[in-house]
Amino acid sequence: MEAGGSGGDDGAVEQGWSAVLNRRNKEALAQWARQTGTRLVQVNGQRKYGGPPPGWAGSTPPSGSEVFIGKIPQDIYEDKLIPLFQSVGKLYEFRLMMTFSGLNRGFAYAKYTNRRNAQEAILTLNNFEIQPGHPIVVCRSTEKCELSVDGLAPSVKKHPLLQLLCELTAGVTSLSLHPSPFQKGKQLAEVKYVSHWAAAMAKKVLVEGSLCLCGDQIEVDWLKPNIKQEFHTSVQAFPEVLPSSRSSEDAPSPGPCESVDHHPASLAVGHALSYLNMQCEERQLGSPVFLTKCIQRKPSGWLQFWYQVVIPNYPSPFSGLIWIKQEHSVVEDHEKAKNAVALQLLKVLGCPVV
Numbered sequence: 001m002e003a004g005g006s007g008g009d010d011g012a013v014e015q016g017w018s019a020v021l022n023r024r025n026k027e028a029l030a031q032w033a034r035q036t037g038t039r040l041v042q043v044n045g046q047r048k049y050g051g052p053p054p055g056w057a058g059s060t061p062p063s064g065s066e067v068f069i070g071k072i073p074q075d076i077y078e079d080k081l082i083p084l085f086q087s088v089g090k091l092y093e094f095r096l097m098m099t100f101s102g103l104n105r106g107f108a109y110a111k112y113t114n115r116r117n118a119q120e121a122i123l124t125l126n127n128f129e130i131q132p133g134h135p136i137v138v139c140r141s142t143e144k145c146e147l148s149v150d151g152l153a154p155s156v157k158k159h160p161l162l163q164l165l166c167e168l169t170a171g172v173t174s175l176s177l178h179p180s181p182f183q184k185g186k187q188l189a190e191v192k193y194v195s196h197w198a199a200a201m202a203k204k205v206l207v208e209g210s211l212c213l214c215g216d217q218i219e220v221d222w223l224k225p226n227i228k229q230e231f232h233t234s235v236q237a238f239p240e241v242l243p244s245s246r247s248s249e250d251a252p253s254p255g256p257c258e259s260v261d262h263h264p265a266s267l268a269v270g271h272a273l274s275y276l277n278m279q280c281e282e283r284q285l286g287s288p289v290f291l292t293k294c295i296q297r298k299p300s301g302w303l304q305f306w307y308q309v310v311i312p313n314y315p316s317p318f319s320g321l322i323w324i325k326q327e328h329s330v331v332e333d334h335e336k337a338k339n340a341v342a343l344q345l346l347k348v349l350g351c352p353v354v
Contacts (some may be wrong), residue, residue: 022075026102032079040078045204049082051093051111051197058113061092063143065118066111066196070137072096074103076130085110088124089117095197109141109196140223143196146223147203150180152187157291159308165191169205171198178231190223190231271333272342279351286312288345290338301326305337309345 033040039054040047050056072081082094090113097105112118118140126138152161162175171194180186193199199222206220280288289310296304302323324336 022103023079024025025075029077029079038078038082038277043202045098045105047078047096047098049078049094050091053090053092054217056092059115061111062115064115064140065092065113066109066141066143067118067121068137068139068141069108069110070106071134072106072108072136073131073134074099074106076104080130081108084125085121085129086126088120089113112143141196144222145193145196145199146228147191147193147199147206148219148221148223148227149189149191149206150219150221151183151217152177152180152189154185154187156187157308159306161189167200169198171195176231181227181230186228190228199243215309244268272339272346275351276342276346276349279346279349280311283349284313288342290341292334292337292341294333294337295321297326303333303337305334307337307341309341339351 032038038049040049042048043156052060067085067086069081078094079097081096082091085094091110092113093111094108095110096108099105110118110121112121122138122140125136127135128138129135145197149165156177158177160174161177162172165175166172172191173194174192176190178188179190182188191202193202203220203222206218277287277299278285289312291308291332293306295306298304305322307320307322307325311346322337324333324340326333
């Protein structure tokens with residue numbers, strides 16, 4: 001259940017303290033785990049019980065069922081903590097944050113099977129002296145799932161950044177780019193994860209890995225509610241992926257991130273683009289900027305394009321994949337792809353298509 005490591009003189013002192021004075025507590029933990037049959041799994045700087053616990057057949061507990069536990073003495077472990085928090089209700093999951101030398105980091109999370117038990121834990125165990133003179137803090141966990149990645153250069157684009165974060169971290173569900181409210185001329189990425197645990201692990205990886213993009217040092221932190229509200233109060237961001245069109249006999253079947261161009265032949269190339277520019281000008285959104293790249297060609301003449309569109313006064317760009325039928329020149333192919341994307345954008349904006 002331990003992971004070794006070194007961190008200079010301070011790490012050596014900590015490991016020495018842990019090995020000599022803390023050995024008895026670790027032995028007690030191991031004995032308790034054997035006697036109770038409790039399985040603890042250590043991964044990425046935390047040790048976890050449950051999630052779900054043995055014999056669990058229900059769904060994941062609702063938001064508000066988790067509590068944060070702080071000011072835990074570093075030599076206190078699950079053999080003391082889990083029974084204490086189980087005394088007020090059934091635990092779905094318990095996570096104790098750990099150092100490389102085997103001490104706890106002073107905080108943990110306990111998730112109950114319902115909100116009522118979580119509230120009872122706060123009322124009963126907040127300021128409980130787990131050791132004489134050592135009251136612990138128990139409060140509602142915010143269960144944050146979103147990170148801010150600040151200090152990005154203007155040249156950083158959504159699609160490559162999303163690919164990079166998916167390679168470095170697990171559980172990314174969405175990403176949007178905004179002008180940074182803290183650094184002039186920079187961008188801030190709002191990154192959402194599938195769970196608080198996934199976001200916490202991603203934050204640990206990105207912070208400890210000293211993320212650097214385009215030569216800039218990046219600041220990674222929890223997304224503050226007031227900043228999120230500022231981004232989303234004016235207008236709703238475009239969806240990352242455009243809706244798919246109806247199927248066609250000879251066209252490739254679109255995947256979850258794709259749409260296929262099946263627009264009427266009467267819709268001339270450039271018509272939707274011009275109409276979109278006019279609509280954006282009337283709404284004072286700024287002129288759309290298109291990026292397109294052909295990434296696949298089919299023998300049947302179908303081309304797959306990756307696209308990204310930035311509308312200056314919308315809070316984030318959006319991107320996706322689209323199939324079009326090949327034309328006579330590369331220029332016409334790119335223009336047709338832009339035209340197909342523009343037509344979908346007009347639908348998103350609620351504009352009548354002519």
